[in-house]
Amino acid sequence: MSTLILGIETSCDETAAAVVEADGVVQSSVVSSQADLHARYGGVVPEIASRRHLELVAPVVRAALEDAGVALDDVDRVGVTQGPGLVGALLVGLSAAKAIAWARGLPLVPVDHLRGHVATLYLAPDPLDPPFTCLLASGGHTLLLSVREREGYEVLGSTLDDAAGEAFDKGARLLGLGYPGGAEIDRLARDGDPEAYSFPVARVAGLDLSFSGLKTALLHAVRGLTETDLAARRADLAASYQRAIVRALAGRLRAAVERTGHETVAVVGGVAANSELRAALPDARFAPLELCTDNAAMIASAARFARAVEPPGYLALDAYPSAPL
Numbered sequence: 001m002s003t004l005i006l007g008i009e010t011s012c013d014e015t016a017a018a019v020v021e022a023d024g025v026v027q028s029s030v031v032s033s034q035a036d037l038h039a040r041y042g043g044v045v046p047e048i049a050s051r052r053h054l055e056l057v058a059p060v061v062r063a064a065l066e067d068a069g070v071a072l073d074d075v076d077r078v079g080v081t082q083g084p085g086l087v088g089a090l091l092v093g094l095s096a097a098k099a100i101a102w103a104r105g106l107p108l109v110p111v112d113h114l115r116g117h118v119a120t121l122y123l124a125p126d127p128l129d130p131p132f133t134c135l136l137a138s139g140g141h142t143l144l145l146s147v148r149e150r151e152g153y154e155v156l157g158s159t160l161d162d163a164a165g166e167a168f169d170k171g172a173r174l175l176g177l178g179y180p181g182g183a184e185i186d187r188l189a190r191d192g193d194p195e196a197y198s199f200p201v202a203r204v205a206g207l208d209l210s211f212s213g214l215k216t217a218l219l220h221a222v223r224g225l226t227e228t229d230l231a232a233r234r235a236d237l238a239a240s241y242q243r244a245i246v247r248a249l250a251g252r253l254r255a256a257v258e259r260t261g262h263e264t265v266a267v268v269g270g271v272a273a274n275s276e277l278r279a280a281l282p283d284a285r286f287a288p289l290e291l292c293t294d295n296a297a298m299i300a301s302a303a304r305f306a307r308a309v310e311p312p313g314y315l316a317l318d319a320y321p322s323a324p325l
């Protein structure tokens, strides 16, 4: 049987585990979202997230093994998200991974969550070969990357303030929609006129991006409306706001492609699920819909290309909250 990697992901509000083969075939991928728990607060509450991960991590790992039809004894290595993310949440996954690996004398592969998002593209059945230019747009990050090898990437530009997913979430909140807001705006925008409002796309030097001005513009537009007017214009506001984010992302991605010269273009991260972004970039390779937001298949995939640490070396590993510079 081929080498089996157990992936574990707990960096934010999804508890996830997956079993992936060395050749990138996903045998199982289980994601338990805590979104419902956090919705009433309008965002992720770190302490609640850690406690829930603690309750869920063992059953989710068990479910991933069961779905794959394998036992822990069949696993050859454990890949786990080390950072960036909420440190308490990360520590739950990291500790579980250490315990599983240590009990069986297996190597452990600490994985960077952002490399994980990119490694979605390396999964079967149609793995992407570098080089390519990549937009990583998620809840916490927005990066333009030149990817020349599966082991890493070069950062060409990033957001100076909010991430694209965060801009969607904050916009949704201003519009009175639920959390997380990206998918809600996406859905509502289908009934709206994207040209109804002209929201600004920030002009930032180089390949960086900025979304804070856009958010303020939406705030001003919403403030001027009565409850009844807001209800009548909500779809137009959502469509116009989404159009501005998509324009900014697509424009920057095109500029990045000019810089790298890589013919292949890819988009990963939660915002890669956005239907207008997908339509705006018909030639780009998008992560499969079910693997855009956090999951552990992408972590197991990245673990195939990252350094494995033998026991007992990994017992001292710590989680890191923000992306290393």
Ligand SMILES: Nc1ncnc2c1ncn2[C@@H]1O[C@H](COP(=O)(O)OP(=O)(O)OP(=O)(O)O)[C@@H](O)[C@H]1O
Pocket: 011, 012, 084, 085, 113, 117, 137, 138, 139, 140, 141, 164, 165, 166, 168, 169, 180, 181, 182, 183, 186, 269, 270, 271, 272, 273, 274, 275, 292, 293, 294
């Ligand atoms: N259809 C969609 N359109 C736009 N945004 C979306 C859509 N679906 C999900 N999102 C956004 O994707 C984000 C979640 O993505 P992801 O799980 O990759 O982020 P994260 O793990 O929280 O952040 P990071 O990966 O930076 O640590 C949320 O901000 C959510 O609103």
Ligand SMILES: [Mg+2]
Pocket: 113, 117, 138, 139, 270, 293, 294
């Ligand atoms: Mg993520």
